[in-house]
Amino acid sequence: MTSKSKSKPKPTSKPKSPRPTPEPPPHDPIWQQSAWRSRIRQRLLDWFASNHRVLPWRLDPKPYHVWVSEIMLQQTQVATVIPYYERFLKQFPTVAALAAADESTLLSHWEGLGYYRRARSMHAAAKQICEQHNAVFPNTFDDVINLPGIGRYTAGAILSISQGQAYPVLEGNTQRVYSRWVAMQGALSEKPTLDLLWQIATSMLPKQNGATDTAVAARGPGIFNQAAMELGALVCTPRAPKCDQCPVRSGCRARKLGIQETIPGKVKKIEYEDRTEFAFVIANRDHSQFLVRPIPAGERWAGLWDFPRLTTGETENESIAATQLHDTLSTPISVGDPLMTMKHAVTKYRIQLNVYRATVGTGASRAWKPPAPWKFASLSELDELPMSMTGRKIVKELSKSR
Numbered sequence: 349m350t351s352k353s354k355s356k357p358k359p360t361s362k363p364k365s366p367r368p369t370p371e372p373p374p375h376d377p378i379w380q381q382s383a384w385r386s387r388i389r390q391r392l393l394d395w396f397a398s399n400h401r402v403l404p405w406r407l408d409p410k411p412y413h414v415w416v417s418e419i420m421l422q423q424t425q426v427a428t429v430i431p432y433y434e435r436f437l438k439q440f441p442t443v444a445a446l447a448a449a450d451e452s453t454l455l456s457h458w459e460g461l462g463y464y465r466r467a468r469s470m471h472a473a474a475k476q477i478c479e480q481h482n483a484v485f486p487n488t489f490d491d492v493i494n495l496p497g498i499g500r501y502t503a504g505a506i507l508s509i510s511q512g513q514a515y516p517v518l519e520g521n522t523q524r525v526y527s528r529w530v531a532m533q534g535a536l537s538e539k540p541t542l543d544l545l546w547q548i549a550t551s552m553l554p555k556q557n558g559a560t561d562t563a564v565a566a567r568g569p570g571i572f573n574q575a576a577m578e579l580g581a582l583v584c585t586p587r588a589p590k591c592d593q594c595p596v597r598s599g600c601r602a603r604k605l606g607i608q609e610t611i612p613g614k615v616k617k618i619e620y621e622d623r624t625e626f627a628f629v630i631a632n633r634d635h636s637q638f639l640v641r642p643i644p645a646g647e648r649w650a651g652l653w654d655f656p657r658l659t660t661g662e663t664e665n666e667s668i669a670a671t672q673l674h675d676t677l678s679t680p681i682s683v684g685d686p687l688m689t690m691k692h693a694v695t696k697y698r699i700q701l702n703v704y705r706a707t708v709g710t711g712a713s714r715a716w717k718p719p720a721p722w723k724f725a726s727l728s729e730l731d732e733l734p735m736s737m738t739g740r741k742i743v744k745e746l747s748k749s750r
Contacts, residue, residue: 370546373534374674376601379548388529388596389554393567395595396575399582401426404423404433406574411510412443413484418505418657419466419497426581447474455651457735464649464738469497481672487511509570518542523578526552527612528584531601534704537612548638552576620698626669627657628706629687629742638746644674648694650655653725653733655742656681656706679708679716688745692738701738 361694378384387545400406403426405417416710420429436457440446444456451471458467473495477485485506486492493503518526525534534541553569583590602608630639633743640653648659656677658669670681684705691700708716720722725733730743 355604356549371540373532373538373541375530375532375534375544377530378599378601379463379551380528384599385552388599389552389572391599392575393572395555396571398576400578401582404430409510409570411487411506413437414471414510415502416483416504419470420461422466423463424461425585428461430716432458433477438622442483443474443485444475446471447478447483451651452734453539454733459652459734459740460737464604464651466497468651470700472496473498481664489513502544505573508568508573512568512570514569516546516553516569517577517585518545518549518626521584522549522585523571525576525580525611527582528608529600531598531605531607532611533607533613541613597699618696620693620696622700624663624700624702625653625657626663626666627701627703627738627742628670628673628681628683629655629703629746630681630708631707637670637717637726638730639722640725640730640739641718641722649736651734652739653730654736654739655703666702670706677708677722678719682707688742690738690741704741 378631388714397538403415404418417429417433420433420436439457440449440455450467454471455464458464460466464686476495477483481491481504486495487507489503489507492498493500497636498506501517501519502521505517507513508515508517523545526532528544529537530548532541532545534544536542536545552572554572579594579596589608591597591600594600594603597603600608602611604635627725631637634640638655640655643649643652643654645651646698656673658672663669663672672682684707687703687705689700690701691698693699726745727747735743
């Protein structure tokens, strides 16, 4: 008789304990009181009606217009954006016009705004709108947030401002405003703080029950969102907030506690690295044209045009930089006189850019032709090419010396 072997019982796994819910940062829970929200809302909207700035995208807040303005305003001041916005809409008046533009033309109209990825994302989004939405800007949150370059804040801004839809807006200004209203002492870099601010931003939106279209437009979510952003830009500023001019100062818990200048909590500062880079101005035989190239994908300022430049940050001097460019251009480079020096910042780097005049090697200058996609371009041609801010400054310096 054969005995059946007993199978060992499988070890039972311990049930996973649920992750603890993060505690909200210290703050005043007064925002949960509807009466407080109503007072704040009313006073803010009254203030905005009389004190708002007249801005071009507010005059005709179509979804496309609001979208363009919101993307341009990311990390860029209003005064800088206004002329860019007006030129941009003149050149690309519709989503279809933007989608049909070639990248070089688009970047030339973005030149000087920086953060060129924003422009490329807009271009990709415009093409997606044409392909999936018949060139009509979508009006649902899911469709809008699925567009390249658009997140929760931008989608909410577009739909609330252009159509009065009840979506909150949480960006630099409103983060600061809401944090001070409730004496929020958590760091904005922490998820519990941001989650709570989104809750507060949502709860503050005006109710639309039974409101007419006119009423929604005048006092609805879009106007409220703009009012909160305007308050942060003009009154509830990062430093030295003008509390005596604030329409909601009596309800602000940070002001009551005297801690308005320490809120929001400290944001981790970028630790910049110093680096030195080199660029060269190489003219053709009669000095009427200058060597440039389109920057390839994956490099800084991709899609723009630039002079020969070393951006590794590890080059000791101009002679070594010229030697390294030898392989790229397939010809020796002789360094001449310095043309200019400029300082600028890119991401985490503080850069000193040293620009030198240079020539291609002796004996090769007459027969040498630049390898594609390098080319010689005149100053008038350079004026038409999209260039980085530092590249444009080099062109201006060359124009002065003509």
